[in-house]
Amino acid sequence: MKPKTVGRAHGENSVHTPMEDAGLMANSIILTLDGEKAVSDVRPGDRIITRDAGTAIVRNIRKRRIKADAIVIQAGSLGDTRPDRDMILPAGQGVLVRDWRAEAMFGARQALVPAERLIDGEFIRREGIANLIVIQLEFDRPHILYVDGIEVAGQIVQSTQAKAA
Numbered sequence: 756m757k758p759k760t761v762g763r764a765h766g767e768n769s770v771h772t773p774m775e776d777a778g779l780m781a782n783s784i785i786l787t788l789d790g791e792k793a794v795s796d797v798r799p800g801d802r803i804i805t806r807d808a809g810t811a812i813v814r815n816i817r818k819r820r821i822k823a824d825a826i827v828i829q830a831g832s833l834g835d836t837r838p839d840r841d842m843i844l845p846a847g848q849g850v851l852v853r854d855w856r857a858e859a860m861f862g863a864r865q866a867l868v869p870a871e872r873l874i875d876g877e878f879i880r881r882e883g884i885a886n887l888i889v890i891q892l893e894f895d896r897p898h899i900l901y902v903d904g905i906e907v908a909g910q911i912v913q914s915t916q917a918k919a920a
Contacts, residue, residue, distance in 0.1 A: 776821055776823040776824075776845050776846060776847035776848075777845055777847040777848040777849060777869075777889070777891070777908070777910070778817075778819065778821070778845060778848065778887075778889025778890055778891045778910075779794045779844075779848070779889060779890050779891070779892070779902055779907070780794065780842070780843055780844070780887070780888075780889065780890075781793065781794055781795035781888065781890055782794070782795065783842060783902050783903050784902065784903055785797060785803060785892075785900060785901065785902050786803070786804040786900075786901040786902075787801055787802060787803050787804060788801075788802035788803075788804065788810055789801070789802075794890050794892070794902070795890065797813055797816065797890075797892060798813070798816070799813050799814060799815055799816060800812060800813065801813045803892065803894075803898070803900055803909070804900075804901060805898040805899055805900055805901075805909070806851070806898075806899035806900075806901070806906055807898055807899050808898060811894045811895075811896075811898045811909070812894070812895075813892050813893070813894065814893050814894055814895060815893040816890060816891070816892060816893065817890070817891040817893065817910075818888065818889075818890050818891075819888070819889055819890075819891065820886060820887070820888050821845060821886075821887055821889055822884060822885070822886055822887075823845040823846055823847065823884065823885070823887055824845065824846035824871060824881055824882075824883065824884055824885075825843050825844075825845065825846070825881070825882040825883065825884075825885040825887060826843065826844050826845070826846050826848075826870040826871055826873075826874065826879065826880070826881060826882070827841065827842070827843055827879070827880050827881075827882050828841070828842050828843075828844065828870070828873070828878070828879050828905070829841050829878045829879070830842075832875075832878035832879055833850075833852070833854070833856075833873075833879075833905055834854055836904055837904050837905050838903040838904040838905045839903060839904035840903060840904075842902075842903045842905075843882070843887075844870040844907070845870070845887055845889055846869060846870055846871035846881070847869050847870070847871070848869065848870045848907060848908070849867050849868065849869060849870075849907060849908030850867070850868060850869075850870050850873060850905060850906070850907055850908075851865060851866070851867050851899050851905075851906035851907065851908070852865060852866050852867075852868060852873070853865040853906070856873070860872070867899075867908055891910045892909050892910060893909070893910045893911065894909050894910070894911060895911070896911060897909065897910075897911055
C-alpha cells in the first residue's frame with residue numbers, strides 16, 4: 756500500500772464522500788448487550804456495546820436508500836480477523852483505525868476516517884456507485900460500535916424530540 760495514493764484511482768485527487776452517506780448494511784453483525792445481532796434486528800431501546808462508553812441505548816433507527824460508492828473490505832484486511840467476514844460499507848461510513856495504518860496514513864495513533872480513505876485497491880476496494888439500503892443507529896452522542904469485527908462510528912440523534920425521550 757502506498758500512503759500517497761490511498762483513496763485515489765489512477766493517481767487522481769481523492770474524492771471524499773460526505774458523512775451523511777453513512778450507515779450499516781442490514782446483514783452486518785453488531786455487538787449488543789444481548790449478544791451478536793444483525794443490524795436489521797436492532798430496535799430503539801436496545802443496548803449496544805461501544806468502545807467508548809461500555810454500552811449505549813439506541814434512540815432511533817433510520818433506514819434509508821442512498822446512492823453511494825460501495826466500499827468492499829475483505830475479511831482480515833484490517834488485522835487478524837478484522838473484519839471477521841467480507842463486508843460492504845458506504846464510502847462515507849466512519850471507520851476507526853488504531854494500528855500502523857493510522858500512523859502511516861494519518862500521522863496519529865488512531866483515526867476515525869470515511870471507509871473510502873482506506874482503499875488500497877486490493878483488499879479494500881471501491882465497487883462503484885450502488886443503490887444501498889443502509890441502517891443508521893442513532894444515539895444521544897457519538898459512539899464507536901463493533902460491527903463485523905471492526906470499529907465504526909454510530910450516528911447522533913438529529914431531532915430534539917428524540918433527545919427528550
